[in-house]
Amino acid sequence: MPVLGCFLAAAVLVPASASAAPGSSDFAPCASPVVALDPGHNPVKIDSFDPVTGAAQIDYPNGAEDGNVFAVAQRVAATLRGRGYRVVLLKTSVRESVSYRGRVTRAERAGAALGVSIHTSPGVNAVFPQRVGLYRSGAGPDGKPRRIVFTNAATAAASERYAQAMAAARSRAEGHRVAVRKNNFGGRAPLWAGNIPIISLLATNTPWAYNEFGPAGGAGGSIPVGPAALAAYARGISDGVVAALPRRCG
Template sequence: MIVIDPGHSGRSIRSRTTNGLLDFDYPNQPEMTEVFDISSCVADGLRADGYRVILTKRRASDSVSLTERAEIANRAKADLAISVHDDHGQGPAFQATYSQRGVSSNGHYPTMYRGTGARRTVFDQPKVAKASDRAAKIIARERAAAQGRPVGVRQNSFDGRAPLEPGNLALVELLADVPWVYNEMGALTGGSTTKRLSLAAETGYAKGLLDGVEAAVPIPGRSGSTSAADIRSCLTARR
């Protein structure tokens, strides 16, 4: 069971988690449409290859809180969940995966958390974090092969990004009880922050995500057959 979480919501959302953390999301175009199309085509490919797949949104314009997204994956007891984002403020050299474990320094992993003071919430699920770390490294490897550029396993930072809660872990990953890998890619195209990604860039990203999920969560006795051409055809039809 794979859960795919296309980033952003059709309207701004401000609510509170049970720990009092601000659950904040907002519309962001063209990213919102791009990553929904990419996620949908990855889902189609995974299903064709024998996986069960749930998307956290039915349409690009749906508004779903980060709490609800995590709950969808938790209820499904997902073997792996992935968030799919792109950043039109970053050039294509920026490619990243983020796990629930962070990045080790001399073999030591940091405390993963969001919030300050009484709201500070720590992700304290070592087995889930370890599985997330493993999957993030595999997805980064497969994305690099499909996209033809290095993909780093990084640690996020939400410090100084008000109104977002400070910390080093995406809120949806913090609230999840299942392994979750958050994905980003630089989407600045031709110097424009509003120009849609090329079909080739979307295809490479989608193919890397699909191959990464299938390598991280293999189905015994089966191998994937969804090709880059299949994904390109799917994305072309959605444009």
């Protein structure tokens, strides 16, 4: 009732030509998309098979990267919550162990409109989208060759849009070009070969943007990234989410 009362008062007080009108966005609630943030590597080695697809889900701690990307995720979460987004962290502390499937399940249960993986790697400035036909292949649980292909066209189309928005925002914030491209896992055994991160491959129904950041000077991965560069990375990701998923009001 306070909203209605407010509008009636305005209707009485302003001239007929004023822009205030019933249904104005000033009075309407805004949609609050759920964004799932995935802060990089696992604190202990995981070497298992995804129970749904049979894909090898291998993850491992990576030194300074673990704390660096968790700090970035916390900063992004605070920024987005301040702007009215709902945020779920897929790893709730640096020390929490959660498999790729566990993270995807958390994103799905939260109803995430977008999953954002946050990594650092020396010299790599990219956003990896989901695309139809991207794959991973290797020996399955039974030891036989297995190939898992990404096939959800609707998820892929959204992922591509969001990745482009994220890369553009990151390019501005970080001051270098951030590319949207497929990955390359060739020659990285025991990781399966292929061209899409495992977490993005498992997130069949959740658009995903997987980020790598490597500022000038060679930092990233196990080499610590400085606070100013991490702040720029966080700003780019936050701006990218807002550009990808603008809050709709009215």
